[in-house]
Structures are given as C-alpha cells and as structure tokens.
Amino acid sequence: MLTRFSRRLIGAHKFSLPDIKTHNIDPKLVPTEAESTKDELMKYLTDMMTIRRLEILADDLYKNEKIRGFCHLSDGQEAIAVGMEAAVTYEDSLITAYRDHGNAYMRGISLDHIFAELFGKASGSSKGKGGSMHFYHKEHSFYGGNGIVGAQCAIGAGLAFALKYKKKPNVALILFGDGASAQGQLYEASNMAELWKLPAIFVCENNLYGMGTPIEKASANLELYTKGHPSPGIKIDGQNILAVRETFHFAKDYALKNGPIWIECATYRYHGHSMSDPGVSYRKRDEITAARAAKDPIQKVKDWLIEKNEATEEELDKMEKNIRKKVLEIANKAKEEPWPDHKELFTDVYGPGRKYFYRNIEFKNSTMF
Amino acid sequence: MQRAATRKFSSLLFGTSPEAPSGVPATRRTMLQSISNAIDITLTKDKTACLFGEDIAFGGVFRVAEGLRQKHGENRVFNTPLCEQGIAGFAIGLSAIGITTIAEIQFADYIFPAFDQIVNEAAKYRYRSGGQFNVGSLLIRAPYGAVDHGALYHSQSPEAYFAHTPGLKVVIPRGPIQAKGLLLASIRDQNPVLFFEPKMLYRSAVADVPNEDYEIPLGKAEILKEGKDITLIGYGLQLVHMEKAMIRAEKELKISCELIDLRTISPLDRETIIDSVKKTGRVLIAHEAPKFGGFAGEIATIINENCFLHLEAPIHRVCGWDTPFPLVFEKMYYPDEHRIFEGIKSTINF
Numbered sequence: 017m018l019t020r021f022s023r024r025l026i027g028a029h030k031f032s033l034p035d036i037k038t039h040n041i042d043p044k045l046v047p048t049e050a051e052s053t054k055d056e057l058m059k060y061l062t063d064m065m066t067i068r069r070l071e072i073l074a075d076d077l078y079k080n081e082k083i084r085g086f087c088h089l090s091d092g093q094e095a096i097a098v099g100m101e102a103a104v105t106y107e108d109s110l111i112t113a114y115r116d117h118g119n120a121y122m123r124g125i126s127l128d129h130i131f132a133e134l135f136g137k138a139s140g141s142s143k144g145k146g147g148s149m150h151f152y153h154k155e156h157s158f159y160g161g162n163g164i165v166g167a168q169c170a171i172g173a174g175l176a177f178a179l180k181y182k183k184k185p186n187v188a189l190i191l192f193g194d195g196a197s198a199q200g201q202l203y204e205a206s207n208m209a210e211l212w213k214l215p216a217i218f219v220c221e222n223n224l225y226g227m228g229t230p231i232e233k234a235s236a237n238l239e240l241y242t243k244g245h246p247s248p249g250i251k252i253d254g255q256n257i258l259a260v261r262e263t264f265h266f267a268k269d270y271a272l273k274n275g276p277i278w279i280e281c282a283t284y285r286y287h288g289h290s291m292s293d294p295g296v297s298y299r300k301r302d303e304i305t306a307a308r309a310a311k312d313p314i315q316k317v318k319d320w321l322i323e324k325n326e327a328t329e330e331e332l333d334k335m336e337k338n339i340r341k342k343v344l345e346i347a348n349k350a351k352e353e354p355w356p357d358h359k360e361l362f363t364d365v366y367g368p369g370r371k372y373f374y375r376n377i378e379f380k381n382s383t384m385f
Numbered sequence: 386m387q388r389a390a391t392r393k394f395s396s397l398l399f400g401t402s403p404e405a406p407s408g409v410p411a412t413r414r415t416m417l418q419s420i421s422n423a424i425d426i427t428l429t430k431d432k433t434a435c436l437f438g439e440d441i442a443f444g445g446v447f448r449v450a451e452g453l454r455q456k457h458g459e460n461r462v463f464n465t466p467l468c469e470q471g472i473a474g475f476a477i478g479l480s481a482i483g484i485t486t487i488a489e490i491q492f493a494d495y496i497f498p499a500f501d502q503i504v505n506e507a508a509k510y511r512y513r514s515g516g517q518f519n520v521g522s523l524l525i526r527a528p529y530g531a532v533d534h535g536a537l538y539h540s541q542s543p544e545a546y547f548a549h550t551p552g553l554k555v556v557i558p559r560g561p562i563q564a565k566g567l568l569l570a571s572i573r574d575q576n577p578v579l580f581f582e583p584k585m586l587y588r589s590a591v592a593d594v595p596n597e598d599y600e601i602p603l604g605k606a607e608i609l610k611e612g613k614d615i616t617l618i619g620y621g622l623q624l625v626h627m628e629k630a631m632i633r634a635e636k637e638l639k640i641s642c643e644l645i646d647l648r649t650i651s652p653l654d655r656e657t658i659i660d661s662v663k664k665t666g667r668v669l670i671a672h673e674a675p676k677f678g679g680f681a682g683e684i685a686t687i688i689n690e691n692c693f694l695h696l697e698a699p700i701h702r703v704c705g706w707d708t709p710f711p712l713v714f715e716k717m718y719y720p721d722e723h724r725i726f727e728g729i730k731s732t733i734n735f
Contacts, residue, residue: 198466
C-alpha cells in the first residue's frame with residue numbers, strides 16, 4: 017500500500033468516506049477520508065471486474081454441469097475481498113467460509129488454477145480435490161475455504177495466536193457472514209482472542225441473508241459489529257472499496273497494538289446463497305435490482321474515475337470487455353486440463369508412510385502405493 | 386434443491402412394506418412429499434408438535450416443509466439461525482418438557498457441531514436423571530449420503546457415530562412408503578431418534594403412499610426378496626445399487642439372493658439377520674460410509690458370534706473408501722452395482 021506522502025507526490029485524489037458506526041472505540045480514530053491514485057483505482061477496478069466475470073462465468077459453467085459440488089458466488093461483494101487485500105500483505109493470515117472465489121483470486125491463486133479447481137482438474141490449486149469451497153494458498157497464508165458455517169472462526173483465533181507467538185508483525189483476518197454470526201464457535205473464538213489480546217480482525221460480510229433467512233429473523237442483535245463485545249467494532253460500507261481499504265489499514269495497526277477488532281462490512285450478494293438457490297424466493301427481484309443500481313462496488317469506482325477525468329466510459333467498457341475475454345479464455349483452457357489420477361482419491365488422507373491398494377477394473381492394472 | 390433425476394427404479398424397492406396398510410386410498414408421492422405428509426399428519430394430530438430448522442420458514446432447502454407454515458402457523462413451523470449446536474440443545478430442552486419436537490439439520494454433514502448435544506445431552510438425559518427426564522419426543526431429521534456431486538460437506542453418512550451411542554435410535558428409510566411409516570413411528574417413539582433421509586431419493590423415488598396415518602415399527606428389518614445362496618444387507622440409498630447387483634448376479638451367476646433392508650440400524654434386528662445367514666451361509670453388507678469403523682463391522686461381528694458354523698465364506702463388506710467423500714471421484718467412491726457384484730461373485734466362489 018502506498019503511503020499518504022507518496023500518493024500526494026504522484027497526484028492522488030481525495031475521497032471522503034461514508035459514515036460509520038462504532039462500538040467501544042473512539043470514532044475519531046477511524047479514517048474518514050481516503051486518497052487514491054488513478055493507478056490504484058484502475059487496479060482495484062481490474063480485480064473487481066475479474067472476480068465479477070469469474071463468478072458470472074462460474075454460474076454459467078455450473079448450470080452446464082462443468083462445475084459440480086456446491087458453489088457459492090460472491091458477485092456484489094467484490095469490494096471487500098479487493099479492498100481488504102489492498103491494506104494487508106500475504107504475511108497476514110486469511111481464513112474464510114465457502115464463498116471464497118474472490119478471496120482465492122486476491123490471495124494470488126491464478127485464474128487457471130481457480131478454474132481447474134472448480135472443474136475438479138488435476139492442475140487445480142487443491143489438485144481438484146476441494147472444488148469451489150476449498151481454495152488454499154499456503155505461501156500466501158490463505159487457510160481456506162471452509163465448508164461448515166462458523167467453523168473457520170475458531171481456527172482463525174488459533175492463526176492469530178500463532179502469529180503473536182511467533183512475534184510476527186501480522187494479523188489474522190477471520191471472515192464470516194451474517195448467518196454465521198449466530199454460530200456459537202464464533203463467540204468462543206472471540207472470547208479467546210480478546211482474553212489473550214490476539215492480533216485478529218473479525219470480518220463480518222453482512223449481505224443481509226444467511227442462506228434464505230433475512231438477518232432480522234436470525235440475529236436478535238442487528239448491530240453485528242458489537243457482537244464481539246468487549247472487543248471494539250466498526251461498521252462500514254462494504255461496497256465502497258476505499259472505505260474497506262482504509263478501515264482495514266487502520267484495523268491491522270490497531271489489532272497489532274491492542275488485540276482483536278471487529279469490522280462489519282455492509283454488502284449484498286447478487287446471486288442466491290448457492291447454486292441450488294435462485295435467490296428470489298425469499299427476496300424480491302426489485303430489491304436485487306435496487307441494490308445493484310444504488311450500491312454496486314464496481315460502478316462506484318467507474319464513476320470516480322470518470323468524475324475525476326481519469327478515464328472515459330468507453331475506455332472502461334473496453335477494459336471490461338477485455339477482462340471478459342481473458343477470463344473466458346482461461347476457463348476454456350482449464351476445461352481441457354486432465355482429470356486427477358484415480359489414485360489421488362487415496363492420497364492426502366494421512367501423512368506419509370501409509371500404503372494404499374488401488375484395485376483397477378483389470379486386476380493386473382491395480383497398484384499399491 | 387437438486388434437479389429431479391430421471392431414474393427408473395424397480396417396484397421391489399419402492400413397493401410397499403408388510404406393515405403399511407394396503408387397499409386404502411393412496412397418493413403418488415415422492416419421498417420428499419411423503420416425509421412432508423408424515424410431518425403434516427403429526428402437526429395436525431399432535432397440537433404440541435413443532436418443526437424447525439435452518440430456512441424451514443420457506444420450506445427448507447429441499448422444500449420438505451413447503452406449505453406447512455401456512456397451514457400450521459408460524460409458532461409451530463419456524464426458522465432457526467444457523468446454529469446447529471443451538472438447534473440440537475434447544476430441541477432437547479423443548480422435548481424435555483414433553484413437546485413433540487421435529488428438528489431439521491439441513492445436511493447430515495452439519496450435524497457435527499450438534500454432536501455434543503446429541504451424544505452427551507439427548508442420549509443420556511434419561512439415564513443420568515434416573516428416569517426423571519427424557520427426550521423421547523425428540524426427532525432429528527437430516528438428509529444424508531451421496532447426491533452425485535455433493536463433495537466433502539454435502540454427502541457424508543454419519544450413522545455409525547450415532548449408532549455407537551446408547552440411548553439413541555437411528556432410522557434410515559429406503560422409499561416413500563417406508564419414509565412415512567418409519568417417520569411417524571420415530572416421532573412417536575419414546576426415545577430420541579435420528580432420522581437420516583437419503584437425499585438422492587428425495588425426488589427420484591416415487592410410490593403410491595397410503596393417505597392414512599400408519600407406522601412401520603422401529604427395530605424391524607424387512608426381507609425385500611427371499612433367496613437361498615447369499616444374504617445382502619443394506620439400508621437407504623445403498624439398496625438401489627444392491628438391487629441392481631443382485632439382479633445381475635442372479636442372472637449371470639445363476640444364484641438366488643436374499644435382500645434385507647435394515648430400516649433401523651439402532652436398535653438392530655439381529656434375528657432377521659441371523660436367521661437369513663444361517664439359511665444362506667454367505668453374506669455381503671454394503672454401506673456408503675467408510676469401511677473402517679463402519680456399521681458393517683458391527684453386523685459382521687453379530688453374524689460371526691451367532692452364525693459361525695453356518696458360514697461358507699468370509700463375511701464380505703462393500704463400503705465407501707477410507708477417505709473423505711471426494712469431489713470428482715464420487716462415482717468411484719460409493720459402492721456401486723459393479724463393486725457389489727464383484728463382492729457377491731467372490732463370496733459365492735470362495
């Protein structure tokens with residue numbers, strides 16, 4: 017991330033950030049404005065557009081049965097994955113639930129490995145063994161990609177402790193949704209983190225629906241950023257990428273000095289909960305259309321660039337078309353990748369030193385490995 | 386939730402059971418509709434009964450509860466937050482007061498956060514209070530098993546964990562008629578019951594399900610087809626593959642197979658198993674869950690203890706591999722027709 021000083025040198029624009037809500041922390045400490053250069057905004061836009069295309073294409077590929085398993089799309093929520101990564105480094109640990117395609121991309125898993133994993137191909141980032149819900153990147157401290165609602169939160173507390181124990185100047189980013197804020201494990205994790213002042217940022221991506229149930233029907237306390245009490249919390253507009261970036265930049269520093277902090281990012285998912293949920297049986301189409309029109313994170317950055325005369329609508333449309341083309345090409349290439357070898361069914365179950373017998377259709381082709 | 390599969394099933398599997406009423410008005414129902422019908426009957430007749438779980442208000446992800454909230458009221462059919470441990474504990478408290486409690490865990494794979502409540506609280510309530518309290522009116526339903534593309538967290542078969550816990554009953558239906566009768570019996574049983582529904586059959590299994598209220602007793606296996614050369618033991622979805630293998634084995638190996646649906650794995654109908662194996666001398670047990678520590682091991686031991694001198698061949702188990710439920714290898718993972726056929730063949734030729 018550029019410093020404020022270097023941004024000024026290269027001609028940054030100033031943006032005032034939307035109102036926030038805070039709990040147990042002086043709101044004056046939290047940034048209220050941000051600066052950003054054209055190059056930065058263009059990069060955020062490129063990343064968000066790429067994730068959007070990845071998700072829309074995944075939707076299509078799922079419906080064509082190229083992607084199997086369970087698949088949860090994050091279009092509409094791109095500013096969180098992208099903004100957060102603009103404020104932290106790959107040394108900071110990240111763990112999330114199953115809506116993880118955007119996080120996977122932003123943690124540096126290349127699109128070809130992402131698509132291959134979605135298809136279950138051998139060249140996938142988890143050798144095709146995990147699929148949509150299970151992306152990981154060890155070198156970039158990305159701990160997944162977890163299938164059970166809320167289970168990642170407690171693991172995240174352990175990640176935070178390990179960072180403190182090893183005296184690293186890094187934090188653990190623990191992502192969960194509004195639905196998971198009803199899971200008991202989150203509070204066990206939050207208590208441990210506060211008790212031992214762990215460098216943890218609890219990130220609630222509040223997209224208003226836990227599967228098909230609106231948050232008002234699932235949480236008695238709708239101020240989700242206060243649910244870590246006495247840990248401090250901040251609620252921000254998760255559709256504003258600069259608000260996300262600045263708040264996470266502040267929160268990282270805060271967590272390293274003081275212990276855990278909660279950030280609730282108000283967001284919206286355009287697709288249903290998973291591929292089997294059309295997403296319109298419990299909310300109206302008008303609501304989705306209105307959210308898209310008023311709060312789209314990509315449109316917001318486009319508007320900024322046009323407003324500041326840094327780009328024209330035509331340039332940005334062209335850029336989007338190029339991204340669309342590139343993502344499609346990568347996906348088509350990944351389709352041609354080979355399937356994993358059959359013996360991969362048995363590998364990675366235990367550590368080394370275990371023998372497996374794989375019985376082939378023809379007995380003579382069976383292998384022991 | 387899943388697209389309806391168009392598979393052809395035999396009348397053997399989805400035909401009636403001896404305990405179900407015959408010659409009465411019936412409606413063509415999928416397994417899903419049959420389960421929904423059983424819950425509807427319970428909510429209608431038993432004014433204490435409640436149904437709840439994640440997304441239940443709009444019918445649940447598989448739409449089992451569709452229309453029930455409108456019919457029986459939002460105080461009796463309701464949503465819970467996403468909190469399986471809380472759902473189980475809440476259900477136990479409700480049941481301890483005597484309310485008929487039907488709790489849904491959205492997928493059997495999500496039952497593990499609730500494991501402590503089920504195993505330590507529900508199962509032992511009666512014992513540890515010296516019989517003062519119990520949660521006999523508790524039923525926990527969960528879709529389980531392969532679904533063609535469920536992968537690691539939407540396909541598991543956790544029945545053996547619960548069968549291992551004294552105090553719990555574990556029931557798994559194979560078809561729409563059995564699902565209704567067994568579910569009604571499970572709801573009314575005076576013990577906490579786990580009811581695992583083979584979700585692959587939700588929409589693909591169809592039968593003429595009697596409209597009236599009927600029960601199929603727990604702890605009683607059903608012999609689907611009598612035979613003399615080998616006993617095939619299974620439950621739930623696995624029977625689909627077993628039946629296919631059986632038809633092929635009878636034709637190609639010129640043998641006669643006896644097919645048993647356990648229906649309840651705890652308590653287990655030992656007599657039906659023992660009588661059958663004493664008659665045939667050969668046995669194959671199949672389930673989708675991994676082999677190591679799987680329920681087939683328990684059945685094999687009971688056979689070994691009771692039928693040792695009658696056995697003509699080692700007891701054969703065909704199970705899921707000892708790996709997590711895979712993403713791309715699902716068809717290789719579960720015991721299909723071919724693996725079961727090979728098992729029958731090697732047992733017959735031993």
